[in-house]
Amino acid sequence: MAIVEEVSEEEHTGQPGPRSAGELLRVVQELSKRLALPEDLLPSFLNEDKPGAAEPELRLKLRDLASAALEIYKDHAISVLRQIQSHVGTSAWGGMSLENQATVMLDVTHLYGSDPWTSQDIKRMIDGKHWCNWVTLTEELSLSMDRPAIALHLLTHPIRTWFANPHPMLNPETARAMARPAGGSDAMMDFQDAPSQPWKHAAAWGCHNVLRWSVSQLDAGQVEARIGVILPPTLTLMDDWEPPWRGRGVSVMESWVNQLDEITMKRMGMDRLLLNSLLHTLELHPSPPLPHVLPATLRLIERTTDGANKAEILAEVMQKAIVSGWTYAPSGPEGRGVLVEIAKEVEKMCDVLGTGIARWLKASPTIVPNLLSPLQYPPTPAVALHFKANVSALLYVMRTLRETTRVSRWRGQILDVLGRLWVHLVEREKEDRAVGGDRSDGDDSGFVAELKGLVRSIVVELEKQCPDMRNDELQRMVQLDEGVFGGLIRVSA
Structure with a gap:
């Protein structure tokens, strides 16, 4: 496990600070080098997503083992940054050359991100925003450094x-885009070869x-x-x-x-x-x-972009971000995370396309069947996020298309799948009450209540867009089993 050298607050502040730029350079460079990420934490970052680097289960275990060391490192980094901060803005700092100041900032800005080894507190400290009543590092630097x-x-x-x-x-001289890759069709493969990626x-x-x-x-x-x-x-x-x-x-x-x-x-x-x-x-x-x-x-x-070109590119976004995802998403827990994100992206595209999203109600594969397909299976905590994301996205699509007549053709399929899902939710709710909420699968009854609320909202929206359902499908569902469907239908009956 990573070993991070402990740095005391008094190590550099208990004595008078360096008086010359040369003295300060030695001090701050020594401090900034202590911001280096411990070597045994680097492989998990550099190899975290290489196929074959580790099986998913092993990768998760390695990350769990590294998390404690990373927390220690982050506390250490804040301590070091405070000490660097105590020296910047001084006359000695102002006497340092641009190159030497840049050397310090190079070590500091490795932490300017959202990576596992940093934090929002560290980023804010570097970024120039007030944090914990300290003058931030960048604000201090700006007093005597041309950022x-x-x-x-x-x-x-x-x-x-x-x-x-x-x-x-x-183009290496002008940085302008070239019509064809320099080096031919295999240039990108050669470009991404490991030796060329320092x-x-x-x-x-x-x-x-x-x-x-x-x-x-x-x-x-x-x-x-x-x-x-x-x-x-x-x-x-x-x-x-x-x-x-x-x-x-x-x-x-x-x-x-x-x-x-x-x-x-x-x-x-x-x-x-x-x-x-x-x-x-x-x-x-x-x-x-x-x-x-x-x-x-x-x-x-x-x-x-604008006009027809914009429409073409947005259609390409729909195809690549959403349609191809439904087609090629991996199976299992890994795939569920991908599908949850796709459902969220459907909502974003509704905001962008408006009623234009209707084009993908008839394209293949279409939006509605893909959102409904996973909902045919019993809901469990493992799929709760996926179910909620899909039901929420379906409701969003329906509301986006409220002023059109496009949703009505799907009303039978929507009501069939959501009716079955409702039955599963009611049964699971009964099981939860029977066992007092102590389930072996780690159930949280909150997801059942949330899903039921979303299903009710879809039925209400469906009835608004298809009013004749009140005396047709909805009435027949209540007649079939009022004890089960009464809680679903009565809000719209």
């Missing part, structure tokens, strides 16, 4: 070294955080002027073969892309290059999912 200059130094030195291998779809080596841990912090320090003019050192590493991350790295690349992209105007993006061919990468990521449906990719894609589409 954009430090950021540019990091972009043009360590980051450029890590990402030295040119991206096949970018940014994945242990020495570059947290490289995406350093990149993200650096670009977040630049204004719009600086981003445009330095796009040649910003776009290549961002796109390298976004096009990686491992989905988690692609997700990290999307987070980096989001930190600078809004600084560029649409004309510049289109002139460089960057808009389509980024969209192609995002669309491919949506099609991968990794486990765990990457929920921030679809919103990022939709924002970029909104900024860079």
Whole structure:
């Protein structure tokens, strides 16, 4: 297990601080090096998503074992950051060279993210927001450090070294998109070969955080002027073969892309290059999912497309993010997490497309059958999130299409599946009462009540859109078994 060297609060604050830049450099570099992630925690991060690195069960066990050490490390990191903070803003700090200040910030900004080894408290401490009544590290640094200059130094030195291998779809001189990959059809495979990816080596841990912090320090003019050192590493991350790295690349992209105007993006061919990468990521449906990719894609589409082109790309989003996910999602618990995310994405696409979502009521595979299909099985705690996500998405689709007549053709299938689900829920509720809530499967009766509420809402919505159901299907269901269906139908009868 990781061993983190303990650093006392008084180690550097109990004596007068360094008076010269040279003395301070030795002190803060010693401190910043103590922020390095312990070596035995690095493999679990660097290999966490490589196929064959570990079976899912073993991977989970390794993560559990590492979690305690990571908590110790995070406490240690905050202690070290406090001590660095006590030295910045001093006259000695102001006397340090740009390169030396950048060396310290390189070690600090490895922690600027949402990774297992960092926390929101650490990020806020670096990010320039008040936390626990301390003046934050970045605010102190800004007193005696040109942050954009430090950021540019990091972009043009360590980051450029890590990402030295040119991206096949970018002109290495201008960072403009190329029509065909340099090196031919196999260029992307060669590009992703391990020896050409030093940014994945242990020495570059947290490289995406350093990149993200650096670009977040630049204004719009600086981003445009330095796009040649910003776009290549961002796109390298976004096009990686491992989905988690692609997700990290999307987070980096989001930190600078809004600084560029649409004309510049289109002139460089960057808009389509980024969209192609995002669309491919949506099609991968990794486990765990990457929920921030679809919103990022939709924002970029909104900024860079319009008219028929926008409609075509949104249709491509539906196909890759949702339809292909239903077709190719893995089975078992891993697949359920993917399907839960797809159901949430259906709701997001309803907001974007409005009644245009009706197109996918008749396309194959269609929305309604795919949302209903898992609901035919008995509800258990293991599938509770999946059931709730699908029922919620179905209700969202129905409300989106309320002013159309498109839902009525599905009323029989909806009522059939949800009627069966209601029977399962009523039976499970009875079983819970019989055993006093002490079930071997770890049941939480709360999910039953929540699901019942969602099913009732769908029946109410269905009746609003198909009023003749009141004296037809709904009445027959109550007549069939009022004890079971009375609780479902009476709210709309």
